[in-house]
Amino acid sequence: MKVYADNAATTKMSRSAIDAMLPYMEEVFGNPSSLYTIGQEAAEAVYKAREKFAKALGCTVNEIYFTSGGSEADNQAIRSAAEIGAKRNKKHIISTTFEHHAVLHTLDKLQTEGFDITYLDVHENGLVTAEQVAEAIRPDTCLVTIMYANNEIGTVQPIREIGALCREKKITFHTDAVQAIGHIPVNVKEDNIDMLSLSAHKFHGPKGVGVLYVRKGVYISNLIQGGAQERGKRGGTENVPGIMGAAAAIEEAVKNLGENSEKLLKLRERLIDGLLEIPHSVLNGDRNSRLPGNVNICFEGIEGESLLLLLDAKGISASSGSACTSGSLDPSHVLLAIGRPHEIAHGSLRLSLSEENTEEEIEYIVSEVPKVVYYLRNMSPVWRDLQEGKKDYVIQ
Amino acid sequence: MLYSEIVMDHFMNPRNVGTLDDADGIGEVGNAKCGDIMRIYLKIDNDTITDVKFETFGCGSAIASSSMATEMIKGKPLADALTLTNKAVAEALDGLPAHKLHCSVLAEEAIKDAIKNYYDTHNIEYDPAQFKESGHSHEH
Numbered sequence: 001m002k003v004y005a006d007n008a009a010t011t012k013m014s015r016s017a018i019d020a021m022l023p024y025m026e027e028v029f030g031n032p033s034s035l036y037t038i039g040q041e042a043a044e045a046v047y048k049a050r051e052k053f054a055k056a057l058g059c060t061v062n063e064i065y066f067t068s069g070g071s072e073a074d075n076q077a078i079r080s081a082a083e084i085g086a087k088r089n090k091k092h093i094i095s096t097t098f099e100h101h102a103v104l105h106t107l108d109k110l111q112t113e114g115f116d117i118t119y120l121d122v123h124e125n126g127l128v129t130a131e132q133v134a135e136a137i138r139p140d141t142c143l144v145t146i147m148y149a150n151n152e153i154g155t156v157q158p159i160r161e162i163g164a165l166c167r168e169k170k171i172t173f174h175t176d177a178v179q180a181i182g183h184i185p186v187n188v189k190e191d192n193i194d195m196l197s198l199s200a201h202k203f204h205g206p207k208g209v210g211v212l213y214v215r216k217g218v219y220i221s222n223l224i225q226g227g228a229q230e231r232g233k234r235g236g237t238e239n240v241p242g243i244m245g246a247a248a249a250i251e252e253a254v255k256n257l258g259e260n261s262e263k264l265l266k267l268r269e270r271l272i273d274g275l276l277e278i279p280h281s282v283l284n285g286d287r288n289s290r291l292p293g294n295v296n297i298c299f300e301g302i303e304g305e306s307l308l309l310l311l312d313a314k315g316i317s318a319s320s321g322s323a324c325t326s327g328s329l330d331p332s333h334v335l336l337a338i339g340r341p342h343e344i345a346h347g348s349l350r351l352s353l354s355e356e357n358t359e360e361e362i363e364y365i366v367s368e369v370p371k372v373v374y375y376l377r378n379m380s381p382v383w384r385d386l387q388e389g390k391k392d393y394v395i396q
Numbered sequence: 397m398l399y400s401e402i403v404m405d406h407f408m409n410p411r412n413v414g415t416l417d418d419a420d421g422i423g424e425v426g427n428a429k430c431g432d433i434m435r436i437y438l439k440i441d442n443d444t445i446t447d448v449k450f451e452t453f454g455c456g457s458a459i460a461s462s463s464m465a466t467e468m469i470k471g472k473p474l475a476d477a478l479t480l481t482n483k484a485v486a487e488a489l490d491g492l493p494a495h496k497l498h499c500s501v502l503a504e505e506a507i508k509d510a511i512k513n514y515y516d517t518h519n520i521e522y523d524p525a526q527f528k529e530s531g532h533s534h535e536h
């Protein structure tokens with residue numbers, strides 16, 4: 001059986017997203033800046049796509065900026081807020097320890113440019129609170145950037161409350177909503193969001209297409225200098241087919257959101273219950289405030305990459321936060337942020353589901369993962385020491 | 397693919413996995429913090445490795461290099477086993493991705509550590525220079 005369970009990494013494109021793209025490669029291939037018919041048709045199509053995103057997010061078309069993906073949107077949002085902050089002598093930014101690297105590395109860069117960054121603790125449950133944000137705010141705070149939902153452990157932050165607080169304190173609030181959009185309800189007005197990043201390939205759209213939402217009146221500057229595209233804020237001929245695919249995907253995702261998340265929740269709960277039957281395993285991240293498709297579990301005594309390779313041999317595609325899967329020497333910064341010790345973080349497994357996964361697939365995962373975990377534990381010197389009482393279990 | 401066919405073969409069907417109850421030398425290198433640990437058990441007779449088993453906590457590269465290294469020293473004189481390098485192990489595996497080479501150094505070090513343990517526990521004299529400290533912390 002083939003089971004794709006890595007939808008947080010990327011998703012399979014939907015038929016309707018692919019179909020929405022094809023005419024803009026084969027027929028209406030004109031440059032939206034061109035005056036003749038197929039150029040203007042392309043421009044109109046991009047406008048319609050912009051309307052679809054505005055509708056999905058609850059904003060206006062002029063608040064939507066198309067980008068090359070989530071990373072670019074994160075970079076542009078943070079850079080813009082920092083630039084205006086610096087002009088006003090406000091060089092303090094509040095974020096969390098478990099943001100995506102598109103955010104963390106941008107903040108690292110700003111730190112070298114003299115910004116002071118406060119990284120809020122996300123606790124063992126993978127959640128920050130609005131109170132933590134309130135306590136961290138200073139007179140020189142120019143930006144709060146906190147992700148909507150975490151990409152590894154799926155925890156969903158109290159964005160609406162944090163947004164309300166920032167609005168009250170007149171501090172720009174950005175959220176990386178790459179994992180949330182299309183999966184849980186998001187409305188930028190109701191959630192008091194000033195800037196939001198999203199990426200189409202996380203909801204069955206194409207890779208390399210993202211959106212930065214910027215509330216009217218909030219300052220943004222260019223990351224990419226160029227022509228007048230995106231109202232002068234992002235140079236470069238529009239990726240028309242990509243934008244069309246993304247728009248079809250967001251429309252479909254939002255339309256089916258309720259139905260999909262109901263289905264996913266059932267699958268997720270069954271999967272968590274099934275996998276936690278393995279002794280000395282633990283769920284990472286809060287079980288309730290969690291994306292409907294995210295499961296992330298640590299198994300004591302084993303290493304994640306070998307787990308992934310053996311699952312791949314059984315047709316299951318998943319991911320892990322082990323150092324050896326990332327190519328670095330440290331395991332996932334997210335698992336370390338929620339307080340998992342290194343040796344436990346190496347043994348993590350993330351399964352991220354989509355509505356295309358079936359109950360049969362979940363049962364297959366629940367039957368195969370334990371076999372692989374026991375097999376690896378049987379050849380693990382760490383597991384032997386635990387079993388022989390030479391070391392204490394970290395996970396009871 | 398990330399790994400060669402030989403790596404995948406040794407990872408999927410590792411040779412010499414397990415322990416030896418009557419081991420003459422036991423070595424261990426790595427630690428769980430950095431993500432790879434290898435423990436090796438040697439049976440030694442007449443300065444020859446008559447049997448070898450390993451246990452590894454680690455990635456595909458670590459398990460495959462453990463398996464390959466044990467195959468390369470089984471039945472060999474200690475003097476030969478002491479000259480085994482991680483480069484030779486990686487070559488026998490038809491290469492490893494550059495960022496995975498550190499996972500294969502464990503094999504060479506674990507074997508040396510086990511031989512040293514054999515010398516120490518059997519009161520056999522040796523030149524300590526043979527066992528210069530490696531980058532990995534030893535945890536016994």
Ligand SMILES: Cc1ncc(COP(=O)(O)O)c(C=O)c1O
Nearest residue numbers: 069070071100102151178179199
């Ligand atoms: C939370 C989060 N932010 C940002 C990104 C980057 O998005 P993209 O791959 O479109 O650049 C991702 C996806 O990898 C993500 O999960």
Ligand SMILES: [Zn+2]
Nearest residue numbers: 324455458499
């Ligand atoms: Zn490794």
